[in-house]
Amino acid sequence: MSISEAIWSAAGSGDGFNGPKIEDEFYPQAIWFEGSIFEINRIMLIRLLVTISLIIFFTILANRFRKSTQTGQFVPGRFQMLGELALNFVRKSIAHEQLGEKDGDRFLPLLVTIFFTVIGMNITGIVPALNLAGTSLIGLPLVMALAAYVTFIYAGVKKHRMTFFKTALFPTGVPKALYIMLTPIEFVSTFVLRPVTLALRLTMNMIAGHLLLVLCFTATHFFLFNVDGPFKAMAAGTLLFGFAFTLLEIFVSILQAYVFTLLTTVYIQLSLADEH
Amino acid sequence: MEGNKVQIIQLAAETATQVSTISGNLGVLGYGLATIGPALGVGLVVSKTIESIARQPEMAGRLQVTMFIGVALIEALALIGLATPFIFTV
Numbered sequence: 072m073s074i075s076e077a078i079w080s081a082a083g084s085g086d087g088f089n090g091p092k093i094e095d096e097f098y099p100q101a102i103w104f105e106g107s108i109f110e111i112n113r114i115m116l117i118r119l120l121v122t123i124s125l126i127i128f129f130t131i132l133a134n135r136f137r138k139s140t141q142t143g144q145f146v147p148g149r150f151q152m153l154g155e156l157a158l159n160f161v162r163k164s165i166a167h168e169q170l171g172e173k174d175g176d177r178f179l180p181l182l183v184t185i186f187f188t189v190i191g192m193n194i195t196g197i198v199p200a201l202n203l204a205g206t207s208l209i210g211l212p213l214v215m216a217l218a219a220y221v222t223f224i225y226a227g228v229k230k231h232r233m234t235f236f237k238t239a240l241f242p243t244g245v246p247k248a249l250y251i252m253l254t255p256i257e258f259v260s261t262f263v264l265r266p267v268t269l270a271l272r273l274t275m276n277m278i279a280g281h282l283l284l285v286l287c288f289t290a291t292h293f294f295l296f297n298v299d300g301p302f303k304a305m306a307a308g309t310l311l312f313g314f315a316f317t318l319l320e321i322f323v324s325i326l327q328a329y330v331f332t333l334l335t336t337v338y339i340q341l342s343l344a345d346e347h
Numbered sequence: 348m349e350g351n352k353v354q355i356i357q358l359a360a361e362t363a364t365q366v367s368t369i370s371g372n373l374g375v376l377g378y379g380l381a382t383i384g385p386a387l388g389v390g391l392v393v394s395k396t397i398e399s400i401a402r403q404p405e406m407a408g409r410l411q412v413t414m415f416i417g418v419a420l421i422e423a424l425a426l427i428g429l430a431t432p433f434i435f436t437v
Contacts, residue, residue, distance in 0.1 A: 093433070168409075268420075268423040268427075271423065272419065276426065330419040333416060334416065
């Protein structure tokens with residue numbers, strides 16, 4: 072065996088190493104109701120689990136809030152402190168900052184729902200034994216993007232009636248001849264690309280993150296068990312990378328929830344803004 | 348010593364033939380190219396934000412929010428590049 076053959080076989084370019092495949096990773100086998108529209112697979116189970124845990128978490132939190140206002144005991148415990156911190160972050164530094172107090176509180180239920188759903192569904196990507204983000208298939212992000220889409224159009228139409236579409240498609244202060252070019256661009260960017268990019272950004276971030284993690288950990292497994300000799304030490308390197316990417320995934324999960332909520336808020340703010 | 352040299356030359360030759368017959372999905376190259384633009388864009392946005400914060404530290408909060416909006420819009424381009432192979436399958 073020559074040196075190069077050893078390197079190529081150790082690098083896994085033969086039939087030894089199998090990288091992650093999209094259809095295996097994100098379309099797992101059905102568990103119940105196979106073939107029907109209510110087919111339950113691993114991703115669906117993860118989503119249901121996250122939904123139930125979010126409901127339980129916020130029910131407990133709401134009960135704590137109610138109890139503290141009833142008894143007059145305003146010193147919060149540790150758990151309540153965490154909830155207040157998270158809810159206040161969305162309220163103060165996202166909603167009030169962009170929309171102002173009045174409109175911020177008007178759209179707060181949607182923003183809080185989006186923020187905590189995205190964060191919960193994203194974080195399952197690194198939770199052991201789940202290991203797959205609920206948002207890594209386009210369905211769930213698409214639903215939330217559509218909710219944001221309907222809301223920002225509703226907000227604009229409620230405030231400006233039909234002039235909302237006029238100002239969105241025909242920006243003022245532009246020579247009339249330019250509308251031939253400008254109106255299609257504005258239409259596509261406002262009414263097509265906004266919801267599509269909201270959904271795609273979240274999904275693709277989760278898919279890319281999951282594939283990176285799978286690649287690192289399958290490579291570790293491969294180097295540890297299928298490779299002989301000094302190349303076995305490569306397993307330590309890939310494991311380290313896997314650990315680093317896990318930390319990165321935690322950061323990305325929170326950042327994507329923040330970005331999704333922030334962009335929804337900005338879109339609502341843009342359609343509420345008066346004519347320039 | 349001589350043996351090593353011969354082996355290295357042999358390795359180089361083998362690598363050269365392997366590179367010339369490289370095969371795989373062209374989408375890999377496409378995605379590599381698709382990341383260049385957004386990478387430059389994100390770099391510019393972040394560097395300008397850092398400069399601004401260094402000039403006016405009291406504006407840091409608002410600048411960071413604006414930066415995240417800009418970065419998110421630019422990042423969408425890179426991720427559209429990642430999505431295209433799934434959409435335009437032959």
